[in-house]
Amino acid sequence: MAIAAAQRSLLEVIADIERCPDPTITLDALDPDFGADHYSGEVILVDDVEYIHRPLRAWLELGEKLGLRLRVPRLIERPFMRLTYERLPPGGRSEDGGREKYGTASEFARIVKAEEPRFVLDLREALARVELPAQPRVLDLGVNTGAELVLALALDARLATATLVGVDHSASALAAARARLPQATFVEADLATLEEQDLGARFDLVISIDTLHSPGIDDRRLLRHIVLDRMAPTGALILGFPNGRYRGGELEYGTRVVNLREPELGHLVKDVAFYRRYLQQHRRRVFVTGKHEVLVTAVPYLQPDAL
Numbered sequence: 001m002a003i004a005a006a007q008r009s010l011l012e013v014i015a016d017i018e019r020c021p022d023p024t025i026t027l028d029a030l031d032p033d034f035g036a037d038h039y040s041g042e043v044i045l046v047d048d049v050e051y052i053h054r055p056l057r058a059w060l061e062l063g064e065k066l067g068l069r070l071r072v073p074r075l076i077e078r079p080f081m082r083l084t085y086e087r088l089p090p091g092g093r094s095e096d097g098g099r100e101k102y103g104t105a106s107e108f109a110r111i112v113k114a115e116e117p118r119f120v121l122d123l124r125e126a127l128a129r130v131e132l133p134a135q136p137r138v139l140d141l142g143v144n145t146g147a148e149l150v151l152a153l154a155l156d157a158r159l160a161t162a163t164l165v166g167v168d169h170s171a172s173a174l175a176a177a178r179a180r181l182p183q184a185t186f187v188e189a190d191l192a193t194l195e196e197q198d199l200g201a202r203f204d205l206v207i208s209i210d211t212l213h214s215p216g217i218d219d220r221r222l223l224r225h226i227v228l229d230r231m232a233p234t235g236a237l238i239l240g241f242p243n244g245r246y247r248g249g250e251l252e253y254g255t256r257v258v259n260l261r262e263p264e265l266g267h268l269v270k271d272v273a274f275y276r277r278y279l280q281q282h283r284r285r286v287f288v289t290g291k292h293e294v295l296v297t298a299v300p301y302l303q304p305d306a307l
């Protein structure tokens with residue numbers, strides 16, 4: 001039977017959901033279109049009856065927090081909609097597949113970040129903060145199949161004339177990257193040995209998304225090397241750090257620490273604070289943005305034409 005949620009408090013609804021033993025849970029709630037411009041939880045009158053307004057966002061967040069997928073809401077008799085939640089599989093840690101952990105045969109290869117709206121728009125914002133010379137040199141560390149370079153090219157016309165270099169240790173991912181971006185150079189190497197790699201002149205933009213925290217990488221040493229040896233004096237940097245995980249295809253907010261079920265942001269906050277301070281000390285303005293993907297964007301205080 002559906003839980004009648006349109007006149008019950010959020011705490012009562014949560015208790016009802018948590019008591020429900022079924023694999024799917026149905027609720028009848030007020031159609032949120034009746035409450036446009038109202039706050040979540042405000043009482044509103046529909047046909048002279050009081051109901052609690054909750055926007056779709058509240059129902060999505062509730063599901064996300066309780067490990068439930070929200071199916072498409074269905075309008076039923078006025079003024080209600082029917083919500084169905086289904087339980088998500090437990091989120092696990094991916095197997096350590098060595099260099100091919102993120103290869104083309106991995107579960108990771110199914111993820112299409114270019115279709116994650118927050119990521120796309122946050123990356124667009126980050127790129128817009130970066131000043132670039134006419135023929136910029138761009139380095140992507142942990143480039144994988146080149147998907148984020150393809151996205152960056154689509155987001156920023158200035159990159160059409162860029163020299164693109166990508167580094168990764170996954171041979172299968174790089175084969176896909178070479179097929180996607182034949183004009184780019186891809187180097188198969190362990191980032192722990194980046195200091196020994198000849199990648200040519202310094203770069204105007206370095207991108208590294210979800211890579212600095214990988215096992216076997218000393219993130220602080222790598223950051224120092226990027227800033228001191230790889231970036232042009234007016235170079236910019238865009239770093240990404242995961243702050244979410246996928247469960248049954250759904251993206252769940254918050255980074256997880258081993259042995260803790262609930263997200264714990266302490267380590268991420270501490271690391272981001274370190275990167276921010278380090279980059280500021282190296283004459284960069286730093287912006288920290290994002291939600292499921294935290295982006296740290298560093299741009300020089302002095303833009304190229306001011307030097």
Ligand SMILES: C[S@@+](CC[C@H](N)C(=O)[O-])C[C@H]1O[C@@H](n2cnc3c(N)ncnc32)[C@H](O)[C@@H]1O
Binds near residue numbers: 099
């Ligand atoms: C989580 S994936 C992120 C890929 C891509 N940047 C993205 O955000 O979709 C991490 C990438 O870094 C690569 N990687 C991890 N550790 C590495 C290492 N020590 N040396 C080189 N590449 C590494 C992996 O093969 C993988 O392509």
